[in-house]
Amino acid sequence: MMEEKYAIEVKDITKKFKVYYDKGAQLKEKLLFRGRNRYEERWVLQGISFQVKTGEAIGLVGHNGCGKSTTLKLLTRIMYPDAGTIEMRGRVSSLIELGAGFHPDMSGRENIYINAAIFGLTRKEIDERMEDIIAFSELDAFLDNPVRTYSSGMYMRLAFSVAINVDADILLVDEILAVGDANFQAKCFNKLREIKTKGTTIVIVSHSLGQIEQICDRSIWIHGGKIKAEGTPREVHPEYLNYMGEKRQEIAEKEQARKDQDQPRKDREDHENGDSADAGGNKRWGNGFARITRAELLNAKDDPQSVFVTGESMTLEIHYQVKKKVEDAVFGIGFFRSDGVQCYGTNTRIDQLAEFALAKDGCIRVKLNHVDLLPGEYLIDLAIESEIGIPVDYYRQAVKMEFYSLLQDVGVSRVDHEWQLDH
Amino acid sequence: MKQLKELFNYRQMIYSLVKKDLRGRYKGSVMGFMWTFINPLLQLLVYSIVFGKLLPNNTIPKFYLYLFVGLVPWIFFSSSLNVGATSVIASKDMVKKIYFPREVLPISYVTSSLVNMLLCFLVIFGVMLGFGIKPGNDFHLSALLYLIPVVLVEYVLALGGAMLTSALTVYFRDLEHILGIVTMAWMYACPILYQLELVQNAMGRWYYLYFLNPMTPIIIAFRDILYEGHAPQLSTLVNAAVMGFVVLIVGYLVFRKLQKGFAEEL
Numbered sequence: 001m002m003e004e005k006y007a008i009e010v011k012d013i014t015k016k017f018k019v020y021y022d023k024g025a026q027l028k029e030k031l032l033f034r035g036r037n038r039y040e041e042r043w044v045l046q047g048i049s050f051q052v053k054t055g056e057a058i059g060l061v062g063h064n065g066c067g068k069s070t071t072l073k074l075l076t077r078i079m080y081p082d083a084g085t086i087e088m089r090g091r092v093s094s095l096i097e098l099g100a101g102f103h104p105d106m107s108g109r110e111n112i113y114i115n116a117a118i119f120g121l122t123r124k125e126i127d128e129r130m131e132d133i134i135a136f137s138e139l140d141a142f143l144d145n146p147v148r149t150y151s152s153g154m155y156m157r158l159a160f161s162v163a164i165n166v167d168a169d170i171l172l173v174d175e176i177l178a179v180g181d182a183n184f185q186a187k188c189f190n191k192l193r194e195i196k197t198k199g200t201t202i203v204i205v206s207h208s209l210g211q212i213e214q215i216c217d218r219s220i221w222i223h224g225g226k227i228k229a230e231g232t233p234r235e236v237h238p239e240y241l242n243y244m245g246e247k248r249q250e251i252a253e254k255e256q257a258r259k260d261q262d263q264p265r266k267d268r269e270d271h272e273n274g275d276s277a278d279a280g281g282n283k284r285w286g287n288g289f290a291r292i293t294r295a296e297l298l299n300a301k302d303d304p305q306s307v308f309v310t311g312e313s314m315t316l317e318i319h320y321q322v323k324k325k326v327e328d329a330v331f332g333i334g335f336f337r338s339d340g341v342q343c344y345g346t347n348t349r350i351d352q353l354a355e356f357a358l359a360k361d362g363c364i365r366v367k368l369n370h371v372d373l374l375p376g377e378y379l380i381d382l383a384i385e386s387e388i389g390i391p392v393d394y395y396r397q398a399v400k401m402e403f404y405s406l407l408q409d410v411g412v413s414r415v416d417h418e419w420q421l422d423h
Numbered sequence: 424m425k426q427l428k429e430l431f432n433y434r435q436m437i438y439s440l441v442k443k444d445l446r447g448r449y450k451g452s453v454m455g456f457m458w459t460f461i462n463p464l465l466q467l468l469v470y471s472i473v474f475g476k477l478l479p480n481n482t483i484p485k486f487y488l489y490l491f492v493g494l495v496p497w498i499f500f501s502s503s504l505n506v507g508a509t510s511v512i513a514s515k516d517m518v519k520k521i522y523f524p525r526e527v528l529p530i531s532y533v534t535s536s537l538v539n540m541l542l543c544f545l546v547i548f549g550v551m552l553g554f555g556i557k558p559g560n561d562f563h564l565s566a567l568l569y570l571i572p573v574v575l576v577e578y579v580l581a582l583g584g585a586m587l588t589s590a591l592t593v594y595f596r597d598l599e600h601i602l603g604i605v606t607m608a609w610m611y612a613c614p615i616l617y618q619l620e621l622v623q624n625a626m627g628r629w630y631y632l633y634f635l636n637p638m639t640p641i642i643i644a645f646r647d648i649l650y651e652g653h654a655p656q657l658s659t660l661v662n663a664a665v666m667g668f669v670v671l672i673v674g675y676l677v678f679r680k681l682q683k684g685f686a687e688e689l
Contacts, residue, residue, distance in 0.1 A: 017687070073686075076521070076522045077522045078518075078519065078520070078521065078522055078686045079683075079686045079687060080683040080684075092522070094521065094522070096520065096521070097520030097521055100516065100517050100520040100521040101517050101521070103443060103447075105447075106443075113435075113439055114436075114439045114443065116435075117433070117435040117436035117438070117439045118436055118517070118521060118523050119523075120429075120432050120433050120436070120523065121435060122432070122434065122435045123435050123438075126435070
């Protein structure tokens with residue numbers, strides 16, 4: 001039996017989906033190709049157990065396809081687990097598919113009745129909530145117009161207002177706050193907090209860790225159909241982000257490996273064209289006296305890495321080949337965000353390094369301390385120039401890197417700061 | 424028990440779906456909801472011309488009325504099976520997205536068909552009584568009271584049938600088309616177009632088998648009340664009620680079992 005203090009108790013649930021290779025639903029096909037009607041069983045959940053206390057808010061995190069949305073669907077009873085039990089205490093409302101059952105030809109007011117009825121409210125209960133619903137949706141002026149005349153934002157606002165005013169004991173939320181404009185989103189967010197302080201149990205599935213951190217007491221990280229970690233958001237999220245970072249690193253390496261495979265062939269083509277300096281269209285140019293052969297980013301341990309946390313330090317290593325001596329060489333680097341915004345650029349002349357000549361093959365390292373670029377993909381341009389400005393080797397988008405962050409600050413780069421409150 | 428209580432909590436949803444269905448049926452037509460009244464009247468007109476003037480039936484007096492009284496409850500039942508079968512599939516967007524007791528869907532459909540049938544009867548008998556045409560020779564309005572249990576029993580039967588077919592159709596779509604044929608044949612197995620004596624003569628001692636058809640006693644009861652103008656026999660009613668509840672219980676159990684897979688199957 002379920003303990004009184006738990007609102008939700010999930011015990012060892014498993015769920016599999018049948019993925020048909022070629023589904024023949026007709027009798028003829030079923031009889032003729034009985035052996036051929038094969039399917040693969042994909043286990044989406046492989047034994048998940050957790051409890052949620054009454055009044056507690058938990059967040060489910062995990063990468064796409066990890067099973068967190070399936071878990072939520074099982075909680076709503078849209079689907080049922082293959083094994084294990086789920087017990088829920090009290091009325092359940094969900095902010096999952098908003099506006100299910102809306103009838104476009106009926107007015108906003110009629111749709112409130114229809115939609116609220118789907119949540120199991122009686123007419124009397126709906127009448128009691130009507131004012132709150134209308135006030136929250138900010139749609140009083142349009143309430144008697146048919147819903148088909150609404151903009152998609154208005155539609156979602158109405159749907160959200162109904163769902164959130166059900167006064168459920170348990171609220172299930174999938175990817176909140178993708179609703180309406182910034183103002184309405186803030187309002188939804190505040191409403192969610194208010195509901196939480198009233199003692200409603202909340203389960204949220206979201207990719208926005210920031211939102212979960214702000215509302216939830218606990219995070220559950222689901223990975224491959226199992227619970228990988230559980231604890232306060234502050235404990236679980238860094239672990240999760242680090243894992244995601246490593247994962248992206250792997251993907252980036254694989255991509256690089258694929259490119260490297262293509263590279264020799266391309267180099268050969270370049271030679272056949274007899275113009276090595278202008279290879280790669282306008283991505284690379286220069287007189288070819290020296291040439292950047294390889295460039296990579298290294299982490300603090302000097303291991304190659306391409307995904308970093310905002311604020312991490314790194315080293316950029318540039319290997320070059322010299323065909324003809326370059327007097328008074330200048331090295332330059334430039335950081336660009338993937339949409340082309342230049343974030344930073346400098347070179348050895350700007351930094352007033354003593355002039356030097358390139359006589360033989362070698363390597364130059366740039367230590368980059370506390371790179372505060374905010375999450376996103378960035379590209380680094382590299383250049384070798386002679387002192388008088390003749391391009392020796394300009395290599396655009398030579399290195400790719402990616403940043404992720406635990407914080408939700410916005411912009412291009414973080415500015416080191418500190419708030420001081422005047423008490 | 425818990426499920427029935429929950430279903431009761433969702434009564435507002437059933438109510439609003441029934442309303443939506445009744446209003447939506449003739450949405451966009453010029454006459455709108457008036458069609459609910461015009462339709463049966465025109466049907467009656469056609470029957471009275473065809474069977475009164477073109478093909479006069481000498482053995483059954485007022486044959487158009489005889490036919491109509493059997494046909495209206497039959498249409499309610501057959502559409503509950505046929506169209507009710509698609510009630511879950513038709514709402515698949517809702518079923519896949521949101522939780523509610525799925526029984527609401529067949530219940531709403533059958534209920535709105537029931538309302539339609541009642542309106543149909545109301546219109547016809549309003550008009551007929553207005554013209555001074557009475558069913559039977561010694562018709563009393565009190566006979567109409569017997570309609571309540573008869574309609575109730577038919578509702579129970581139709582609901583059981585709709586639950587069964589709507590759940591099965593989700594897994595086996597062909598059922599929808601098979602049902603079209605089955606109900607057509609089934610209609611001729613009910614005493615709608617002919618008199619019971621005919622069957623009695625033809626089947627002899629196997630006559631009781633004819634009453635295994637749960638719609639037979641129901642149609643007989645309707646005819647007793649609305650055509651003959653007297654109370655139906657108690658045994659007829661009990662017979663129909665027992666079969667109706669058996670079908671409902673079986674239908675409900677099958678529905679409960681199958682509904683767990685609806686969201687994945689749709």
